[in-house]
Amino acid sequence: MSLICTGCGAPLQMDTEDAPGYITNEAFMREQPVCQRCYRLIHYGQFQPMAIPEETYRQVVMKALARPSFVLYVMDLFDVSGSIVPGLTGVLRQHDVMIVANKFDLFPKQTADEPVKSWLLREARRAEIPASDAVLVSAKTGYHMDELVEQLEARARKKQIVVMGMANVGKSSLLNALLSRLDPEQTRFTTSAFPGTTLGSMAIKLGDNGFTIVDTPGLMGKHRIQDRVCKASLKLIMPTERLRPRVYQLQKGQSLFLGGLARFDFIEGPPQSVVVYVANQLRVHRTKLQQADSLYQRHLGGLLTPPCVSCDEGLRTLVPKNVSFTEGRPVDLAIPGLGFLRLSGHAIKGVIHLPKGVTVNVRNALL
Ligand code: GDP
Structure with a gap:
């Protein structure tokens, strides 16, 4: 009996379904076994x-x-x-x-x-x-x-x-x-x-x-949130339907939480709108900056979820980074795996808090 997939050549294994060479015990008993991936492709075109x-x-x-x-x-x-x-x-x-x-x-x-x-x-x-x-x-x-x-x-x-x-x-x-x-x-x-x-x-x-x-x-990479959450949390951050832009009229001294995975603090600047593009099923929570730390301590994993206990432990520590823009073009603060915040182009000083290893990407606004 061969230990190599006769389709793609990957060593056959029964432990990890989304790794090369995965085969079920039953399929392994067949003559000239192929891995699950080759089987589905050959027989179902999938x-x-x-x-x-x-x-x-x-x-x-x-x-x-x-x-x-x-x-x-x-x-x-x-x-x-x-x-x-x-x-x-x-x-x-x-x-x-x-x-x-x-x-x-x-x-x-x-x-x-x-x-x-x-x-x-x-x-x-x-x-x-x-x-x-x-x-x-x-x-x-x-x-x-x-x-x-x-x-x-x-x-x-x-x-x-x-x-x-x-x-x-x-x-x-x-x-x-x-x-x-x-x-x-x-x-x-x-x-x-x-x-x-x-x-x-x-x-x-x-x-x-x-x-x-x-x-x-x-x-996969540690710099992307989707690769560090558990399967249940992945469902909460992956959009499945047309994004519903969520518009927040913010003023200084307010914070926005995107689940418990990111936080944006509005520190300085005229009142302005911030549009949040994340999966529709992800809860976005607005609070006073003064209360943001204690809210996070009390509600992480509850009101502010994901992350949950099954996700990568490192997602439970947010690292602050200052961001500041003078009056100009609208920009997006893009967070790999989570979505993006569209800033309107008014002057603004803020702080974005993200899990260690995840970096915000500042770009010209997409939408
Ligand atoms: P792969 O890991 O790159 O092979 O990605 P998959 O094909 O497994 O898709 C990853 C996720 O994205 C799944 O939840 C898919 O349902 C979803 N997906 C894939 N293509 C589309 C698309 O065109 N639109 C939307 N909304 N979701 C998609």
């Missing part, structure tokens, strides 16, 4: 998310990018700063890179494409991602998926298509949506170990249409 730690991630992606590739760099529009894969700029420069910005369905209905696209490409340049183009999509609703397929037809036939992105950006959902369009019959999937790696990359040939897709695992 991709399954897979995340691996940073140390191994880079090796996997470098191997996948050893050949000329058309790279689909998948990002989550709700969490652009948390979608940036650290440290791959150099190797990406040798390839044709397109940003696929997913979850457009979360944005307000009237959001226009072009300004968001230009904004995104500017942000990508700032992060040194060598992308030639971006497409805004929703794997969930199918928005612009046909346009993405047209781009692939035109630009990626002779190259392998490498799909990469941080965990939870919706890479698997996107691949599932792509597959159903590139190969509607879904009859001919074969997976194969990506040459030289057993770490979780998988090459998929799509029928006779000439496409080869290389799926890479998702990357």
